[in-house]
Amino acid sequence: MMFKKLVPAATIAAAAVFGMVPAAQAQISGDVIKIGFISDLSGLYADIDGPAGAEAIKMAIADLGGSVAGKKVEVLVADHQNKPDVAAAKAREWFDTQGVDMLVGGTNSGTALAMAKVAQEKKKLYISVGAATSALTNEQCSPYTVHYAYDTTALAKGTGNAVVKAGGKSWYFLTADYAFGTQLQNDTTAVVKAAGGNVVGSVRHPLSASDFSSFLLQAQSSKAQILGLANAGGDTINSVKAANEFGITKTMKLAGLLMFINDVHSLGLKATQGMYLTDSWYWNRDAETRAWSRKFFEKFKRMPSSLQAADYSATLQYLTAVKAAGSDDPDKVLAQMKKTKINDVYAKGGWIRDDGSMIHDMYLMQVKSPDKSNEPWDYYNIVETFKGEAAWTTKAETKCAAWK
Amino acid sequence: MEIFGLPLQAFLGQLLLGLVNGSFYAMLSLGLAVIFGLLGIVNFAHGALYMVGAYVAWFSLEKFGINYWLALILAPLIVGAIGVVIERTLLRHLYRIDPIYGLLLTFGLALIAEGLFRREFGVSGQSYPVPELLQGATDLGFMILPNYRAWVVFASLVVCLGTWFTIERTRLGATLRAGTENPNLVQAFGINVPLMVMLTYAAGAGLAALAGVLAAPVIQVNPLMGSNLIIVVFAVVVIGGMGSILGSILTGIGLGLVEGLTKVFYPEASSIVVFVIMAIVLMVRPAGLFGKEA
Numbered sequence: 001m002m003f004k005k006l007v008p009a010a011t012i013a014a015a016a017v018f019g020m021v022p023a024a025q026a027q028i029s030g031d032v033i034k035i036g037f038i039s040d041l042s043g044l045y046a047d048i049d050g051p052a053g054a055e056a057i058k059m060a061i062a063d064l065g066g067s068v069a070g071k072k073v074e075v076l077v078a079d080h081q082n083k084p085d086v087a088a089a090k091a092r093e094w095f096d097t098q099g100v101d102m103l104v105g106g107t108n109s110g111t112a113l114a115m116a117k118v119a120q121e122k123k124k125l126y127i128s129v130g131a132a133t134s135a136l137t138n139e140q141c142s143p144y145t146v147h148y149a150y151d152t153t154a155l156a157k158g159t160g161n162a163v164v165k166a167g168g169k170s171w172y173f174l175t176a177d178y179a180f181g182t183q184l185q186n187d188t189t190a191v192v193k194a195a196g197g198n199v200v201g202s203v204r205h206p207l208s209a210s211d212f213s214s215f216l217l218q219a220q221s222s223k224a225q226i227l228g229l230a231n232a233g234g235d236t237i238n239s240v241k242a243a244n245e246f247g248i249t250k251t252m253k254l255a256g257l258l259m260f261i262n263d264v265h266s267l268g269l270k271a272t273q274g275m276y277l278t279d280s281w282y283w284n285r286d287a288e289t290r291a292w293s294r295k296f297f298e299k300f301k302r303m304p305s306s307l308q309a310a311d312y313s314a315t316l317q318y319l320t321a322v323k324a325a326g327s328d329d330p331d332k333v334l335a336q337m338k339k340t341k342i343n344d345v346y347a348k349g350g351w352i353r354d355d356g357s358m359i360h361d362m363y364l365m366q367v368k369s370p371d372k373s374n375e376p377w378d379y380y381n382i383v384e385t386f387k388g389e390a391a392w393t394t395k396a397e398t399k400c401a402a403w404k
Numbered sequence: 405m406e407i408f409g410l411p412l413q414a415f416l417g418q419l420l421l422g423l424v425n426g427s428f429y430a431m432l433s434l435g436l437a438v439i440f441g442l443l444g445i446v447n448f449a450h451g452a453l454y455m456v457g458a459y460v461a462w463f464s465l466e467k468f469g470i471n472y473w474l475a476l477i478l479a480p481l482i483v484g485a486i487g488v489v490i491e492r493t494l495l496r497h498l499y500r501i502d503p504i505y506g507l508l509l510t511f512g513l514a515l516i517a518e519g520l521f522r523r524e525f526g527v528s529g530q531s532y533p534v535p536e537l538l539q540g541a542t543d544l545g546f547m548i549l550p551n552y553r554a555w556v557v558f559a560s561l562v563v564c565l566g567t568w569f570t571i572e573r574t575r576l577g578a579t580l581r582a583g584t585e586n587p588n589l590v591q592a593f594g595i596n597v598p599l600m601v602m603l604t605y606a607a608g609a610g611l612a613a614l615a616g617v618l619a620a621p622v623i624q625v626n627p628l629m630g631s632n633l634i635i636v637v638f639a640v641v642v643i644g645g646m647g648s649i650l651g652s653i654l655t656g657i658g659l660g661l662v663e664g665l666t667k668v669f670y671p672e673a674s675s676i677v678v679f680v681i682m683a684i685v686l687m688v689r690p691a692g693l694f695g696k697e698a
Contacts (some may be wrong), residue, residue, distance in 0.1 A: 217414070
C-alpha cells in the first residue's frame, strides 16, 4: 500500500532534483527502452530467480506506469539453460538486432561471466543479479558491469566470520566440484583463518550428486565442529537432508554458505533450524519489504527470494536513471546511477562502486525453529547486519584495475 | 586394523552405504532389463516413471493423507496404468522397426513429463517424511545406520529376487520368454501375446514407481531426480548385459559398492567411475558381463 504511493513520489522527487526532462528531448534509441533478461528459467536454479524474476522486472516497469520519459519500456526474456555459450549468443543477438539497451543477468556464474564479456564488447550496460562469482567485479571487472545482489566474498565474510565468532573454530568443507564451489571454499577458508579458526579438511562432490551420505560420514570422522556447505540448490538440499538422517547434525553444526529461502522452504524448518546463512535481503525484514512481498505472493503463491527483489530493484533504479539522464546511452545512465543513492524496497543507501559492486547491507540470518515461526515463509531471525562496505572486497584485496 | 589406509570401521560403513545405493541401481536397472529383454524397447522414460512414482507418493500423502505403506502399493498401480496407456497408444507401433525409434520416443516422453512436473511443482523439490515405523537409527558398532536405509536394502532384495524368480523359474515367466522368442508360435497356442507384452511394460513401469516411492524419504522429491539417475542405471544395464535380469541385479549392487569406495578414495571421480567400468567391459566383453554373445 505504502509502497504504491512511494514509488511515484520518489520518481517525481528524482525528476525535480535533476530537472524535468521534456519527453521530446529525451534521447531514447529506437524510441523504446528495451530490457533483456537472461536466466535459468527451467533448470536447477529456476526457483530462486527464473520466471518469477522476469515477473519482478515487469512489476518494476508497471510501478513506473509502463513508460519512462514518454517512451514505452519492453522486456525480452530468454532461458540460458545454464550454458555460457547460449547466454553469450543470446546477449549478442539482442544487442545487435533487437536494440536491447540494458541486460539483466540471472543465476549461474559461468553464464554471467560470458554475458559480461559481450556487454563490454558492445559497450552496453549489464546488471548481474543472480550470479555469485566475485570475479565479475574482481579479476574480470568491466566498466559496463554492475554486480547487484551478492558475491562469494560477501557470503564468505558474512557466514564465515559469524560462525567462528560464535565458537565454531574447526571447519570441514563439503564442496561442489566446479569453479563456483572451489571459489566459495577458498574465500571462506581465508575468512575462517583470519578470524582465528582452522580448516581440517574437505571433500569435493560431483555436481548434482545422487547421494551424500558417504561424503557426510567422511566429514563426521574429521571431528570438525562446523560443516561448511560450499554448494548450491539441490545439492545443498540433499546434503542437509542426509545430514539430518544420519545424525550428523547432533555432532556438527551446518553452515550453508549459499542458501536461498526457497531451499529452506523446500527442506522445512525441522531439518534446517539453527543453520546460519548470509543473504542480501529477507522478505520479512520490515514493513516495506512485507508490503511488497505480499503483492508478489498474490501472483506466485510464494514469497520472493533476495534475487527476485534485486531484479525488481535493478530495473527500477535503471529506469529512474534513464529518466533523470534523459537518455538511454549506457555511459550516461551508468554515470547517473553511480551518483544516486539506491533507496528502495531492496536496498537502503546502496551505491555503485568503481569496480561495479553495488554496495549495500548484507544480513546474517539464523533459521528459526518450527515453534518460533508465526506463518508460512516466516523462517529467519536476522542475527547481524553487515553495514555498507563491511561485507565486500576491500581496495587492498581487489585485482580490478579500474578500482586500483 | 586398517584397509587401504582407512580404519576398518569407516571402511565397513562406506561399503554399507554403497550397498544401499546399489539396491536402487539394481531395482531400476531390473525394470529396464525386463522391458528390454521382453519387448526390445530401450525405455528412456524409466527415470521419469521413477520420478512420477515418487510424486504420486508425495501428492497422495499431502492431499489425501495416504500413508507410505499404501503408497508403496498405490504408486506402482497408477504408474503401471500410465505404462499401459503408453504401450497401447505409442510403443506398440514401434516393435517392428529400428529400436532407435523406441529410444527416441521414450526419451521425448521423459522430457515432456519432466517439463510438466517442473511447471507444476518447481525445481526445489518437496520433502517426504520417513514413515514413523522406520524412523530412528541403529548403532551397528562401526556406524550409525538409519533404519530406513536398512529397509531399502531389504525391500529391494525381495523385489529383485521375486522378479528374477517369476521370469526365470515359473510357468508364466517361461511363457513370457517364449513369447519374445517366437510370438507367432506362442499365439498359435492360444496365448494373447499383445496383452502379455502390455502387462510386461506396465510391470516394468510399476517397478520404477516402486523405486521412486522407496527413494522419496531419502532424497528430495524433485522433477529432475529421474534424469540425474537414469544415465548411471543405463550404464549398469549395459555392464550387466542388455536384457539379463540376474546380470542387472548383481551389477547394480556391485557398482553401488565400487562407487561407494570411490567416494572415499577419489570423490571427484565418483560420478564417472561407473562409465569407466562400462568402457572397459564393452572392450573386453561387448555383450556385457552376463549377456549372451550374439
